[in-house]
Amino acid sequence: MNARLQYKLEGNWLGVEHFLTHMPEKVFLAAQSGQVLAAQAFYGKLMEAFESGGAGYGWPELKSKYSKWKDKKYPGKEMMNLTGSYKDAIQITQNKKGFSVYVGIDPNAQSPLTGGSGFTVAEYARVQEVGALNRGIAARPLWGP
Numbered sequence: 001m002n003a004r005l006q007y008k009l010e011g012n013w014l015g016v017e018h019f020l021t022h023m024p025e026k027v028f029l030a031a032q033s034g035q036v037l038a039a040q041a042f043y044g045k046l047m048e049a050f051e052s053g054g055a056g057y058g059w060p061e062l063k064s065k066y067s068k069w070k071d072k073k074y075p076g077k078e079m080m081n082l083t084g085s086y087k088d089a090i091q092i093t094q095n096k097k098g099f100s101v102y103v104g105i106d107p108n109a110q111s112p113l114t115g116g117s118g119f120t121v122a123e124y125a126r127v128q129e130v131g132a133l134n135r136g137i138a139a140r141p142l143w144g145p
Helices: 013-022 025-051 064-073 085-089 121-130
Strands: 090-094 101-105
Touching: 025 085, 025 090, 025 101, 085 090, 085 121, 101 121
Parallel strands: none
Antiparallel strands: 090 101
């Protein structure tokens, strides 16, 4: 099955851009400040999830064999925080014009556990988010409901 996704922007987007680039400075700063505060609150929730090992997120327990290996090789590390690379790659950024604030994963961050394969932290995060049944990895959603 070949699925196809297409989207179309409707409306006066040039007018929206003009409004955003010419709005009064106080309105711009208030909107920007609100976005920054929301991003910081979301970022804080993400950090809490890492520090608690996913408490309150309903993540399934680690498989026994993996849990034993992890406890031996990386004692005391919380779930999804084996090396800290996933947690450390999460950042708050703004677009160049300052209109939008984002919380996301640094797309260039590399995972140290992939043996130089070029597997990025973002790719690792995706596997954790949705799971990989063929590898026995349960989904542990952090970003979505």
